[in-house]
Amino acid sequence: MNLLLDYTDKQIGSAIVGISGSKSESNRLLILQEFYPNLSLENISDSDDTNHLTHALSSRDKVVDIGHAGTAMRFLTAYFSVLDGREVVLTGSERMQNRPIRILVDALRSLGADIEYVDKEGYPPLRIKGKKLIKNKVSINGNMSSQYISALLLIAPSLENGLEIELLGEVTSRPYLEMTLTLLKEIGITTRFNENHIKIEPKRKIENKTLVVESDWSSASYFYGLVALSGVGTTIELSSYRKKSLQGDNCLAKIYKELGVETEFQENAILLKKMNVISSTVEKSQPLELDLRNAPDIAQTIAVTCFGLGIACNLTGLHTLKIKETDRLVALDTELTKLGADISVTDKSLHLKISSTINKNCHISTYNDHRMAMAFAPLSLKVPMIIENAEVVTKSYISFWDDFEGCFY
Numbered sequence: 192m193n194l195l196l197d198y199t200d201k202q203i204g205s206a207i208v209g210i211s212g213s214k215s216e217s218n219r220l221l222i223l224q225e226f227y228p229n230l231s232l233e234n235i236s237d238s239d240d241t242n243h244l245t246h247a248l249s250s251r252d253k254v255v256d257i258g259h260a261g262t263a264m265r266f267l268t269a270y271f272s273v274l275d276g277r278e279v280v281l282t283g284s285e286r287m288q289n290r291p292i293r294i295l296v297d298a299l300r301s302l303g304a305d306i307e308y309v310d311k312e313g314y315p316p317l318r319i320k321g322k323k324l325i326k327n328k329v330s331i332n333g334n335m336s337s338q339y340i341s342a343l344l345l346i347a348p349s350l351e352n353g354l355e356i357e358l359l360g361e362v363t364s365r366p367y368l369e370m371t372l373t374l375l376k377e378i379g380i381t382t383r384f385n386e387n388h389i390k391i392e393p394k395r396k397i398e399n400k401t402l403v404v405e406s407d408w409s410s411a412s413y414f415y416g417l418v419a420l421s422g423v424g425t426t427i428e429l430s431s432y433r434k435k436s437l438q439g440d441n442c443l444a445k446i447y448k449e450l451g452v453e454t455e456f457q458e459n460a461i462l463l464k465k466m467n468v469i470s471s472t473v474e475k476s477q478p479l480e481l482d483l484r485n486a487p488d489i490a491q492t493i494a495v496t497c498f499g500l501g502i503a504c505n506l507t508g509l510h511t512l513k514i515k516e517t518d519r520l521v522a523l524d525t526e527l528t529k530l531g532a533d534i535s536v537t538d539k540s541l542h543l544k545i546s547s548t549i550n551k552n553c554h555i556s557t558y559n560d561h562r563m564a565m566a567f568a569p570l571s572l573k574v575p576m577i578i579e580n581a582e583v584v585t586k587s588y589i590s591f592w593d594d595f596e597g598c599f600y
Contacts, residue, residue, distance in 0.1 A: 193554070194581035194592070196571035198599055203421050206598040207428045210411060212236045212404030213438055214587050215367065218244050218262050219374050220402060222270055222345045230378055231401040234431070238587045254280045259287060259559060259586060262338055264315060268295055269342035272304040273349060274321035280309060282316035286517070286559060289314060295339040298331045302354075324350055333358035333387065336511055337367040340389075344371045347391035348380045358387040363511060366439025366485050373437050377402060406431045408440035409562075410588050411461070412492040415447045416569035417598065418463045420499045427598060430460035439486045446489075449479060450496060477503070478543075484508025491566035494523055494541055498532050499570050503545045510539035517558035526567065529553045530574075549574045561586035568595055 217236035221244055224230045235241060243260040247267055255271075257263040264283055271279050282288070293313035296306050305320040327350060331340060340356065347354035362368065372382050372389070378400050381392035406429070414427050432441075434456045444454035444461070455462040479497060483490050483506055490506050497504040512519035520536040527534045530553050533544035551574045557563040561583050568591075570576065584591040 192580065192582050194578045195575065196568060196578060197575035198571045199573065199575060201572075201599040203417070203425045203427065203598050204600045205426050205428075207430075208414060208594045208597070209430050210406040210594075211238065211588070211590075213407040214238045214240055214262070214409075215370060215407070215438065216374065216404045217241045218266060219341065219345060219371055220404065221245060221248060222266050223374065223378060225270065226346075226349045227378060227397045227400075229399045230397065231399075232404065233401065234404040234406070236404065236407065236587075237589050239585045239589070240587060253278065254282065257281070257283045257287070259284045261287065261290060264290070264292065265295060265336070265338040265342045266345060268292065268306070268317060268319065269299060269346045271319040271321055272299050272306060273324055273346050275323050277321040278319065279321075280316050280318050282309075284559075287315055292317070294332055294335055295342055298329050298339070298343060301329055302326045325352065327352035328355045328357075330357040330359055332360055333362035334360045334510075335363065337362075337364035340368055341371040344368070344375065344389070344391060348375065348394045350393055353393040354391045356389040356391075358389070362387065363484055363508075364439065364487065366437075370437040370439070374402075405433055405436060405438065407587070408432070408436065408438040408443060409488045410565075410591075412440065412443055412489045413565045413568060413591070413595070414598070415443050415452055415463060416492045416496045416499075416566070417572065417595075418452050418465050419447060419450045419496050420569050420572045421465050423465050423467050425465040427463045428457075428460050429463065432456070432459070432461045440489050442486050443489060446481065446493065447496075450500065450502070479504040481506050482508045487511050488562065490541065491519060491523060491562050492569075494527065494534075494543060495566050495570055497543055498527055498530070498534075498546060499549070499573050501545055501547060504541075504543045506541040506543075507539065509541060513538060517560045517563070519560065519562070522556070522558050522560065522563055526553075526555050526563070529555070530570070530576075551575055552577070554579055557581070557583050559583055561588070565591055 212234040214236040240260040243257045244263040307318040309316040379397045383390040453464045524536045531550045554577045
């Protein structure tokens with residue numbers, strides 16, 4: 192489905208948007224709930240990714256297909272490896288079958304897991320024969336996807352001897368690891384995280400516990416972009432959010448203050464307001480400099496926002512974007528260039544120069560990547576555009592287009 196977006200003659204009212212629970216928190220907690228059934232969850236994400244994971248966890252099929260759900264692939268690889276007596280083939284979409292998973296498989300194999308590659312070495316599909324894992328020490332590179340490490344953390348307390356993890360090299364997306372560790376602590380698991388060493392104690396049972404999942408900060412980013420590109424005084428209220436968040440993407444509040452958006456934390460929501468001027472630290476003659484190694488999922492939104500504002504930016508720490516739903520750096524380069532941007536990318540950074548014009552009526556390819564569709568949507572305040580394969584947003588945000596349209600009058 193191609194979607195024409197043209198809000199160039201529309202205004203944003205005092206919109207109120209309720210956003211579903213964090214996909215990242217939901218997916219972690221659903222795995223933990225399998226080990227601890229007396230854990231109750233509220234405000235679970237309604238995203239396709241979480242639905243895929245929920246279905247996979249309840250399935251008794253020999254072949255489990257998780258489609259495009261990358262988080263589910265990583266977490267389920269570890270989960271199925273410890274289900275003693277269960278054998279599955281874990282597979283996904285064509286893109287998923289070209290996303291590397293060797294680092295996680297090697298780590299699990301070193302613990303004694305029985306995992307084979309069905310087709311191409313280092314990539315899904317995987318044949319997994321679940322068994323009890325007795326070994327309790329593993330080393331894994333810390334500078335790749337943090338989901339590999341979180342996958343190990345989520346099964347760690349179920350292991351007979353717990354687990355000690357040595358992280359090799361620099362740790363990428365540390366907030367996501369801290370999110371996993373905090374959730375473990377909240378249900379009563381003993382954890383230790385010291386420099387590049389993590390230790391998880393075993394625990395067979397937990398006390399009855401109910402956790403409410405905070406709304407997704409990554410999903411909030413698109414409304415930050417919308418407010419940044421709107422007129423002075425525009426407000427959008429988003430719920431449900433907490434000032435003390437487990438999600439690394441809550442750095443949006445600080446970053447977008449530089450781009451003219453004030454964040455007011457309320458009891459169970461945030462109010463975004465477009466201020467009169469962009470921060471004095473961001474001038475059109477001086478690029479916005481950001482290291483996003485701890486929040487790479489908001490890079491697309493920030494790049495599009497800067498382009499729409501006519502601001503230069505240098506975004507670094509983006510090496511994990513190459514192994515997402517698509518190579519997001521190449522995709523940003525291609526699509527922003529269509530719109531008239533002067534942009535260059537490396538394998539881990541993006542560099543955008545000042546642009547004074549935005550090309551109209553461009554077809555924005557989404558590459559089966561939900562974040563490409565949503566990141567570019569706010570730019571329709573400036574020029575009409577066509578978003579290709581617009582339904583891809585359901586991967587993380589099912590009601591996005593309705594919520595986006597509801598902001599205007």
